[in-house]
Amino acid sequence: MAVKYTIPRGTFDILPEKSYIWNYIKHVFAKTAMEFGYKEIVTPIFEKADLFERSVGDTSDIIQKEMYKFKDNKQRTFALRPEGTAPVVRSYVENNMQANGGLQRLYYMGPMFRYDRPQKGRYRQFYQYGVEAIGSNHPYVDAEVIALQYAFLKRLGLKGIVLEINSLGNKASTEGYNKALRDFYEPHKEEICGDCIARLEKNPRRLLDCKVPTCKEIAAVAPVMIDYLDDECKEHFEAVQIYLKAMDVEFKINPRIVRGLDYYTHTAFEFLNNKLGAQNAVGGGGRYNGLVQQIGGKESPGIGFAGGFERLILSLEQEELFMGNEPGPDVYAVILGDKALVKGSELMQKLRALDVKIEYDPIKVSMKAQMKTANKVNAKYALIIGENEIDNNAYVLKNLDESTQDSLTESELLEHFNK
């Protein structure tokens, strides 16, 4: 079909039949976050580009090739946000939330943008939900944030998702580890793939999960991050695990977890659905103790996570958790003729005032077509309004599930729905 205007590549419309499930997920997330004491924060869709360049890290692909950058009329460079943490931290610093003291618990939802080649579960405009807890380095907070996302996924009914955690240590241990990795790989330079040679420079941790067989063999005996943690980092990581167990959160330690953004330190975690194919990360996050300072605030430790709506919906569909369809109307009005429609309009309006969800479709003319539609939209009742009913003040209310019907006067009808 040749349509004149088509949607931009890597974007999608949320059509009415899907918007119900989107709203449902948003609702469940907001509810879960609020139970943990998190409050919503809404930041703009675009920010100054250098906010991301400085925080996310200028070596990452997200900044190097995936950011939607543009100049406004005054030649200032902005970017559509590629992720949610930097804007929240910017707002935290700019609004001096530190002055409130204590821990700030924030949640957000909204579209993010990355210029990448689309495939299933990967879009150029995609929707994330996430939280940030800023102001404490206590390992309980790490566990709380993880437990929140865990609770959210459980509440949606998802079973096929596993949680993996890791510690990336502090800056010193990360640097030490990266050096150890580079030293280890140096003598193997001839044997590893081209991608891995680039990783050696750019992001040595990624060497560990290369899929090329020869690289895999080498990676299997490469040094592991956990051995490079100092005592403080180790203690923190162990404490997180104790709290997670206390909160009955199931997890697995995976020393190979790498996060895509440069600002992560200490705890890192991922929720994976391995039935999803290549794009299997349903959500993930980690601690970012240096980020607030980097963005210009007083040093303040933080941790957060983000997850994608699209992969969540794919997972729900896969596990056949369709959350039910949108409920049908309470009443479908079967109105026979234009004369009856005048009284019908009046009646429908009176019922709506009683909070009754009522639909009518003037395109369907015959009674048969209207009854059929009432059935199709899954209405509980069909209300028949014809000239006979109006003349006799006796309206037929048919219960479509039970196939029973009663004849009611207008006041009886309103009484029936006045609960």
Place this chain on the structure above:
RNA sequence: GUGGCUGUAGCUCAGCUGGCAGAGUACAUGAUUGUGGCUCAUGUUGUCGCGGGUUCAAGUCCCGUCAGCCACCCCA
């Protein structure tokens, strides 16, 4: 950004070595003069993704392009 597969009715898809564009489903009408779901009958729906080329003739072959999917990459 790299490689591969696919694009035909609203949806799912068939269409062979070029020869009248199809099925199921959905939708509409009727069987049932004002009562839905089941059944049966009849009917409507197409720039065959788009542009070009080869040919008497292209949904089919060739080139280009756009889009989706799969893998890499990256990550949500």
